[in-house]
Each structure stands twice: as structure tokens, then as C-alpha cells.
Amino acid sequence: MLSLPSSLLLPNSRRSFLQGLGGGFGMLAWNAMQRLALPNEQKSLRRVGDIDPLCPLAQRIPHFAPKAKSVIFLFLVGGPSQIDTFDHKPLLKELADKPVPKPVREAVQSTRFANVFHGCEDKILQSPYSFQQYGQNGTWVSELMPHFSKHVDDVCFIHSMQADSNNHAPASYQLHTGDVRAGKASLGSWVTYGLGSENENLPGYVVLFDAGPLGGAGNYSNGFLPPAFQSTRFRDRGEPVPNLTPHPSFVDGQRQSLDLIAALNHEHQSRLPGFLELDARIASYELAYRMQSAALDVGRLEEEPQHVHSLYGLDHHDKRTQSFARKCLLARRLVERGVRFVQLYDMPDKDGWDAHAKLTENHTPRARWTDQPVAALIADLKQTGMLDSTLVIWASEFGRTPMVQGDRGRQHNAAGFTIWLAGGGIKPGLHIGATDEIGLMATERPVQFRDLHATILTALGISYEELSYSVNGRDERLTGVEGSASPLKDIFS
């Protein structure tokens, strides 16, 4: 065989390797193995986005001092109604069954949100839920969230969120990736690409769900970023990741098998120098080996004491509450072990909070399934001191209209809705922005998803303008074109 002199085969660009093979692993696999085995503090840390191809998930030094180390993103799929949860509008009662007030209508119609009227009647549906004030600031919360309402002083509400699309998948893609189209990199991928993870034996970016978000895997995809930063789905029952345990007759010899695989692979690689995909695959076997025990360990929810089970609702009479409780608890255990980003979907079935008709039949049970676990997560993180370094986000792709749709339902509303953030250096007890008098459109300090993304990255110590990745000669950013996003700087304590 004619072969190229190996001196010719040195890479001239690390970035192109990363892009090409998608794994991001270095030249010499033996070195890789040795370095992967080192504890983090003994490795010389790189900066954001400067990926060590040998250990792409290795921790990196942020651009500036971070407030948060990790993120738990609670994604309430389908668009929960802001005016039935956190955006109390007493006027809706007076306006019940009446048309939208003319000034509100005209204000909305002159904006890009004019289509929010599409598909619903010009008739106000008052909230079927009662509201009460909680906490030191007298925060209004509806009766849907009895557990959460005890923690309102721990969270910062943004009442003026806006999305660019009034449809699920595009708006959902935008909240995840910054773009209404599928195919871009998701927030979790960007964060692990930027910072790596604190525990290289677990994936840096984990997603938890039963049936998954609307719009599918495009929501939690690594897009154009190397697959090292892709998400891994964990289950909250049984083996957290499939194929974690070796076959009984292979289990004793697994280490020997892996060593032999590595030896044969190095022999093979010596005949094909320079092909980084070979290093990547060699490294993936070592990671798989370590992941076996690490993933099994994190999935042992039964290790938690009974009071924690009860706090989250693992023993709740409603199975769907149990299921969401298990995910919230698993999220805490993942973050505790250094996982950088956990994306948790509230999707026990195929509908989500998409209450086009019969609002109460949709929202009441969904609130019951999530309220206690979410409240428990905040309480648990706070009590264990992890809330300071964990940014918790509660959000959906949009909210719902005050106008009625069909039989007591509400249409999608991207013009103004509420999300909240907690922990990770966020000032608690804040209320940012506001909607108009009927809760339809953000009128005070509208916030876009790119601003939210910039805020999240800032909390993590990442400069959102500097975090970029070159795709076809163009620098892609989570926050879009340079200068278009602005983080909510005043919400950091």
C-alpha cells in the first residue's frame, strides 16, 4: 500500500477537525486516555469555546466570574396561560364576554403580533381561577400553584416575554436555539460547548421527558455544534440510559475487553494516521465505560430519604405528579454531580398546556402534576445551598390569549407572557416588565428570547457576543446578529 508520509498528516486547524468529525478528539489516543483520567483540577483549564479535542467536555474558564454553574430549564410544553397563573388582570372579570378594548386592539394590530387575534373570537374569557397575593411583595399567583406560591420571593418574574412565532414548533425552536427554524444548536449545547461540564463521566447536557416537546428533537439538538455537545435523554426509571449494564457472561471481562479493543484500535490507527474520527471512537469507549457506573449511580432515586420523596411528590396519588417529581429530583441529582445543563420537559402526554378549548380541563391537572415538584425543587436546591449556583428557569414557547377560542379555550399568544427565573445569582422577588390591561401584549419593557439567552449566558460567566461558532464562513451565535440582544443586567444581585 502506498501511504502518505505521516509528517504530512498533521492538522492545520483544530476548528476544522471539530467541525468535521463532530467529536472533537485529539491526535494521540493514549494521551487522551491519560488526560481523561486526570481529575479536573490537575488539567490546565482552557477558556470558553477553546475545545480540547482530547476531552471536549473538560471544564473551561468562563469569560468572567459566573453567578451560576449549572442550569435546570423547566420547559412547560404547549403554552401555559399567563393570565391564569402569574399575570393577574382583574379587568378581565369586568370585560368578560366583551370585545377587546379598542385601544388595546389597535396597539396590538400595529405590531408584528397582529396575528394573535387569528383563530379566536373578539371576546374576553375571564380567568376561571382565583388569585391571591403571596410573599413580601404581594405577588399575585392563581390557585393553580398552591405549592409554588410559597416560593414567590425566591424567583424573578418576567411578565413581558415575547416570541417571534405564534406556532408551537417555531416558537419552541426559537426558545431553545434562538431561531424559529429547526436545525440550529440548542441552549444546552451552546452552554456545554462554552463551558464543558464538571463531570466528564456524565453527559454535560441531559434532557428529561416522557413524550418529548412539540417540534421534536430539533428542540434539543446540537445543530451545527459538534456531537460532543449533543443532549442525552435520561429516564427516571430503570436504566437511566439504555445498554448501561454488560451481559452477565461478559461483565467480568469487560475491562479486559475494552483494553483489547483499545489495543486493536491503536494497531489499526497506526495504519491510518491523522484520522481524528478514530481517536474520537476510541475515547467514546472509555467514556462509555465510566458512564456505566456514573449514570446508574445518579439514577438511584431510591437512595434519597423519605422526606425528600414526599417533598417532591414521589409518593403523590397522581402518577403524573410522581413522574414529574422523579424528573425534578433526578435533575437535582444530575446538577449535584456536575452536569452542566438539564432540560426538563413537562410532557406527560401528547398535548401539553395547549388549551385551545376547555382551559380548566387542560390547566388544572397540568398544574397539579407540576406544582409540587417544581416548588420542591426550589426548596431543595435552596436548602442544600445549590440554588446559589444553579439557575432555574420556568418557561414555555408562548402564553395564551385573554380572548376566547372555541369552547372556553385560549389561543396561542406570543405577544406577551410570563416566565420566571430563580437562583444562579438572580435577584429574587423581582417583577420585570408588564403586559397591557388585559394581559395580551407586553407593553412595559418587552423581553425577547435572545435577551433571555444573553441573560442566561451572562449568569454563567459567558460573554454572549463572544460565544460563537463558525458555520460556512459565518459566525453563528445563540443570540443572533451581534448587538441585537441585551441581557437583563439589573436582575443579577
Added chain:
Amino acid sequence: MRTKSLWICIVFFAILAPLGCCYSKIAWAQSESHEEQELIGNALSDPKNPIRILFEGERLGLWSLRPIAKPPIPLVKNTAWVWNPIDSFLLADWEEENAVPAPDVDPRAWLRRAANSLVGLPLSYELSSEFAAAPSMERFAIEVDRWLASPEYGEHWARMWLDAIRYSDSNGFDWDEFRPKAWLFRDYVIRAWNQNLPYDQFLIEQLAGDELLPGEPTTEREQQMLIATGYLRLGPYDNAAKLFNEQDRARVEVLSDLTETTASAMLGLTMACCRCHDHKTDPLSHADHYRFRAFFAACSFADDKPLELAHDQIAIQEHNAKVNAEIDAINARLRERINELVALLHVEPDPTTTEKPKKNKSNERTRLQAAMQEEQKTELSKFEAQIKSLKAQIRKPSVGLLMTDSKESIDKIAVLFQGDHRDPRDMVEPGFPSVLYPNTPTIEKPISETTTGRRLTLARWMVSRENPWTARVIVNRLWQMHFGTGIVDTPNDFGWTGSLPANPGLLDYLATELVESGWSIKHIQRLIVTSHAFQQQSLPTGSKLSDSTGRVYRSCRVGLKRLKAEELRDAVLLVSGQLQHRAGGPPVWPKLSDDILQANPAVLDDNETKTKGWYPSAPSLQTARSIYLIQKRTLRLPWLETFDLPENTVSCPKRDTSIVAPQALALLNGEMNVSASQALANKFKATHVTLAAQIEGLFQAVLARNPSAEERSLSETFLVNRDLAELTNVLLNSNEFAFIN
């Protein structure tokens, strides 16, 4: 200028509403009176072309708009390197940049590549060794032809086409119902590739196979043409829409899917981008999407259409008529006998039931039953048994997953404001992309009396000489499958946001070669595989190879190819002797864990017609080739998904390859590898006595070569306390097994 009878023109200046038209600067409305209008030329030459006006003369420099012309074969200096014209095109470019071709791979690697590329299966040790002992182009070409003629070729290449046209065995959406007859189309594709059905015919049949037949199919070939229309039925379909009175939306989604998939897969045009507004970068208008869509406006599901050949249909009808006549005769005799018995046994009619004769009869029968003696009962039940057995002989015609036209209900197609079906604007007639074909084409009158000719018109244009996309798009897909990267790296996007052709001359050479060969796919593949370029070493990703003198190496192949999901599974099964041959037929349902099934509401809902639920096939079928595995939309097979199985709701231009730990776990610990390892180890334990022979046999079976001295010794050491099955699994996990050099 053609006559009015051939061309009906559009008036667009008349409705060139300078201010009033918000969805596009220009709308295409149809002239009410079909007066003869001035024909407009293509945008490249005619200033009046609507696209030229719409985009103010910009966007027209797009490379893929240029007609395909056969380029001259370039002259090169290093003529000795050139094996066929493909090499000339490549080398000419490389020489211009002072680069030299990368060296060749060794014969074993060369042949393995060809096997992988043509049939998607591993090479046997015997063939590999025989070839390595006396490698030659002649021998190579013989093997290439053998593979091209083998049934496994179609099974492998069908996968490429099914990716491009978003094949699935289910509807998608909430319920994701199984489509019991979709496999007929999968088998059609396999057969078409195996028979080297000319690509133009292949497209025509998928778009309009039904329009080619004057009546019921009279040959198996005609039957295949009907099955080919399954292409039109394969898109996602929201079967629940009618429950919410949203059938209009579902219908519009079917038409959008047909427009976008057809444009992506067959033309490399991103029609999805102009569903809501004028295209952001390409010379396609908002109206172009709907003009294209209008070709499908009469489409109607034909899932109850009999598929049998005409004479079989007649035979079925005759058979059924005969059986029905016998049933009638027996019924008459039965009735007669009942009447006799009623009279004989003095069974009185029930006075309370007088109104319904049928009910009366049944009451009479009940009372008669009570009055009859055993032998009379037996006598009557014999009649009834005869009728039952005759009814079982009634033959139902076979049906498929088919589409045809409904001439009675042709959708009126309007441009939809922001793609919203509730907001129709100007009406349009069928039309090709107006940048090149602004006029409304005459719809061909099909031989079929029940169809409109619209799809046939589209299909004929698709494969016409003037179409600049079709031939380029398919040869590019072939190139991508053989080399890993297309000449155009974005096979579904030949527009401005897509890649430029790395070698435009080569692309056009192959495209013209395809057309001139009578659209012979195998001809192009033979040309590609027997080029010198096909034997070249691959270059590591991202690096430019140069030596101290500044000489740069070039190759069409970059990086090593990890086997695709299906190839990897098939390879494990084949080398372990477990791959089951299967000559088409209904899909094979793998066994899946409860955990996976319960995560999916769509399969929890078992039903009588077995279109929901999950129905694992018999164990003996579980090791069928991957092309035969069921492909649902919301529950994708986890093992294949781990190895980057693509999304099947939209056209997939190119497989991604990731290398991640869950793949290692699947191969180390997964059930398939464990049983493959055990099967193969048991075979060698039984047939090979010495450890050395067993090791050698294993390397030959899995890696198609003998172990090196070092590998032999490593293996022997390993086997001191480990089992041969574990060694087998080691080899199945090796990089050499997973990567094609």
C-alpha cells in the same frame, strides 16, 4: 410562438398591483378569458419575466439555473493517472492548483469500499484474499458488475431513495397509525433499482404512474406503476384532523408536503421557503410554491383501488359471482326446507312481530329450532355450514397505499397568505418555477380516463431536456453515496444558500452522461466506481496535505466513513451468520422494551385493525436486513437512532455521523451484539479445534483478513481467562469493523 391550444398564458402585468399586494410584489392570477397572451421568456433573457421583475434582476446568476450542457473532457498533464473522464475532470482542477492526487488504497480496502458502496455489506475473507492476491481492474470490474446485478444492491440503494423521499410505514402526528401497505412501495423501489429502471421512468411512475394506464393494470409492470404512486401517499398525515374539523388543514399539509418533498428530492429546490412569502434568497416567488402545488390539486387517496391485474380482477369477479350464485342456491334450498318444516311441525308465526319480515323470519327460525328433532337440526345446520364455507371463498381484491386523481374534486389552489390555508389570496394554475417557465403549461391529456393529467405534466417536465435540476440532483446523490460528500455538498439545496458544485464540469458531465445512457443509474455508478478517484486514499478531515516542496494532495474522499446505522446492523448480522434473507414483504417489527413503548402514547392505543399498538414479529424474522424493519414516525427504532438514523418526516439529504458513548454502550452491551458474538463463537468452537484456528477464523469472519502476529498474541492472552464470544464482541467493536477506509 406556440399556439393557444398549447399554451395558456398568464396575465401578470394586469395584476401587478404596485401597492395593494402585500404578500408579494407580484401575484400570478389567472386570466379569466383564455385569450391568447404574449408568452414570457425565462428570466435569464426576458426582462418581462416576473421573477426578474420581482427581484429586480438579482438572484439570476444562480449556477443551477444554467442549462446542462455536456462539457468537453478537460486535458490533463498526468494522463497516466486518468482511468476514465471523471478522473480528467478532477485532475484538471487539481493540476491547476498544483495539487497531486492522493495515492491509492490497497486492493483489500479498494474492494471493501466497492462492496460497501454498492451493496452496503461487508466483504468476505475469501473474496478479499482472492482479489488481494491478484488485483486488477478487470477483476475489480467483474465484481462491480456482480454486485450491481445482485439483489442486495437494490436493498442498499433503496435506502438512499427512501431517505430522500421521507419514507415511513406510519402516518405521524398524534396517533401515528401503521400503514399496512406502505411496504409495497419500499419493494417497488428495491425492484426498480435492481432492474435499473431508467431514472426518468422511475420519477414519472412515482409522480403519475396511475396516469400511464388506460384502465386496470394488465402486466406486472403496470401494477408496479400503480404501486409507485405510493410516493404521493408517504408524507405525514394527520388522521385526527377531521375530529377537530381541521380536514382542510390536513389536506393543505398533504399538498405542501408533496410540493416540498418533490422539489427537495427531485429538483434540489427549497420550495418550503416560499410557502409563506417570496423566497429569501432564491429566484422563487411565493406564487411559485402554489403553482407547483396545483399539479397535485386533484390528488385523492386510492387505498381501496384493486391492484390485481385486469384478468385476475375479472377472474376474482367471476369467481365471486359463481360463489355468490352457489350461496344463493343453497339459501333457496334452505328456505324451501324451512318452509316445509314450518308446515310439518306446525310452527305458528309470532303474532306480536309483524312489521319487519326479517325479524319475523328470525323469530320463526328460533321457534322452529325449538320444535325440530335432532336430525332435522343437523340437516339445517349442514346447509348453514355450506353457506359459511362458501362465504369464506369470496376473494377480496388486494389493495395498496395508492394515490390517484379525483376529477370531481380538484382543489382550487390559491396563494396562501403567510402559508395560512384560512387566508387564500389570488388563484393560480399549475406551473413550473417561473424563473425559467413563467407561462402556464398545457396539461397533457393522459391515457387514463380517470385522471387530470396534471401530475403527468409535471413528471414529463421533470425529466425533460430543458429541466436544469433533475439530472444534476440525482447524479450528485449517487456521488455522495459513493464518496461521502456530494459534488454539491447540499443535495437538497441547489440554491443560493446551498453549496456551489466543487466541480461543475464533472457534475454536468455526469448529468448528461445519465441522460444519454437512457437515464441508466447503474451506468453512472459503474463509471464512478471504476474511476481512479474511487481508489484514492481518503484525506483526514480539514487538513490540507502538503509536503516540504509545497505539493498538495487532493482526493474526493475526506475522512473515514463510519458505517451507517443500517449498514452496521446488517454487518453484525451477516458476519455472525444471522442475517435472514427476505424477498420483500410486510415490515419486520423488532421487539422493544416496555419502557420505550410506554413512552409513546401513539402505540399504547391498540386497536382492531392493528394500525396502532406494537406487534413484534416472530423471532426468526428479527434478523432481517435493516431495510425491511418497520419505520414509524413517532417511535423510531432506538438501536438505529443511536447510530444517527435520520428524521423521516421530511426529505433527508445526507446522513449525519456522530461518535458518542451511547453507541459504544449499544455495541458493547446491547442484545444484538451479544447474541451475534455468541453465535459466531459457538460456530468456531464447533468447527475449529485449536485456539489459534479459532482466532484466525474469527478475524477472517469479522475483519475479512488474518490476524497479525501481534493481534494473534494479544488474542491468545485474552483467551486465557476469557471466552471466545467475548473476543468476537471485541472484534465487532473494533474501529476497523466500523469504519470504511
